[in-house]
Amino acid sequence: MQTDDTTAVSTTNTATPGLHPNRDWIRRAPAQDGVERIEAFFQRNGYALHRHDTYAIGRTLAGVQSFHYRHSVRNSLPGGTMVLHPDEAHDGQAGTDEGFRYRMIYVEPAVFQAALGGKPLPFIEGGLSDDPRLAHATQALLQGLDRALDPLEQDDALFDLAHALDAVSSARPVQRPRPSADFRAAQLARDYLHASLEQPVTLDELAAASGRDRWSLSRDFRTFFGTSPHRYLTMRRLDAARQSILRGIALVDAAAAAGFADQSHMTRHFVAAYGVTPSRWLRMLTADLR
Structure with missing residues (x-):
């Protein structure tokens, strides 16, 4: 799965041997099977406000990691777990002058759906949790990037993390699937999108490919994969x-x-x-x- 090939990034760190002092840096393992892993240090500002369609799950290793999330400023400290839901806007900056160091994994919602079998996507209120179940479930995936994860090890860890998230999740009304929600149709639409990266796609085409009407499919896709088809x-x-x-x-x-x-x-x-x-x-x- 993950390889030993990681990239060191300079753009400000004082605490990690082998990396240039007083420089921001990122180490990134190549994405594999819907999972990407990074470790990074930032002295001040890391990222502007943005949103992606993956879960961002991680741990602050040193310092205070501050970020805007769901209309509030959150402060992640060592010992807790960050769980940012797909398509939720957030940024990242140091909460103190010392900067912050963290590890993060990015997991496609479809990976968790494969483990949860079409259940609502887990949601952690506020993006931060002190629940020991999450800390334990993320341990294998958040280990250092200098060691590649064995394929079976990663799959087992993702299964455990999916079910830990589901157990800890605070249900949102918008997440509860309607009785008529069609997981299979959403999967078929997702497969069609993967086969159509280089060409325009219409909602009518997705509806035809999935056997679902346009707007029901659009709602189902958001329910099961955390974002819109487009x-x-x-x-x-x-x-x-x-x-x-x-x-x-x-x-x-x-x-x-x-x-x-x-x-x-x-x-x-x-x-x-x-x-x-x-x-x-x-x-x-x-x-x-x-």
Whole structure:
């Protein structure tokens, strides 16, 4: 699953051996099977306000990690667990002058759906939890990036995390599936989107592919996968663009190959999803730590 290939990023850290002192940095393990893992340090501001369609689940290792989330400022301290729901806007900055260091995993909602079998997506009120069940369930996935996770180890850990989230979750009314909600139809629509990254897609096409009427499908998709069909397609295109950019393909060509109208179109969606521009993201990942 995860490989030993991690990328060190310079853009300000004082506490981690082997990394340039007084520099922000990120280490990123390649995404695999719907999961991406990072470790990072930021002295001041990390990311502008943004939202993505994955869960962001992690732990602050040192310092105070402050972020805006659901109309309030949250402060994550060592010992707790952060669980940011898909499509919820958030940012990230240091709560003190010392900066903060953290580890985070990003998990596609479909991964948890595979374990939960079509139940409502778990939701942690406020984005922070001190529940020991979550701390225990995240331990294997949040270990250092210097060790690759065995495939079965990762799958077992994701299963345990899905059920820990479900047990701790505070149910939101919008999350409760209607009796008529169709998980299979939502899955078929998702499969169609994965096969259509490079071409326009209409809701009518998704309805035909899933055997569901347009608006019921749209509601079901949000219920089971945490975001709209259009935004899900945009995020998968951004995933493809990031992979192209990492292979050295020019931004304009990466945008075209991923199905965006042009580079500006891709950049607008990139900033909204990740809080940084594609060029800044690339500079961070390829910075020379001399």
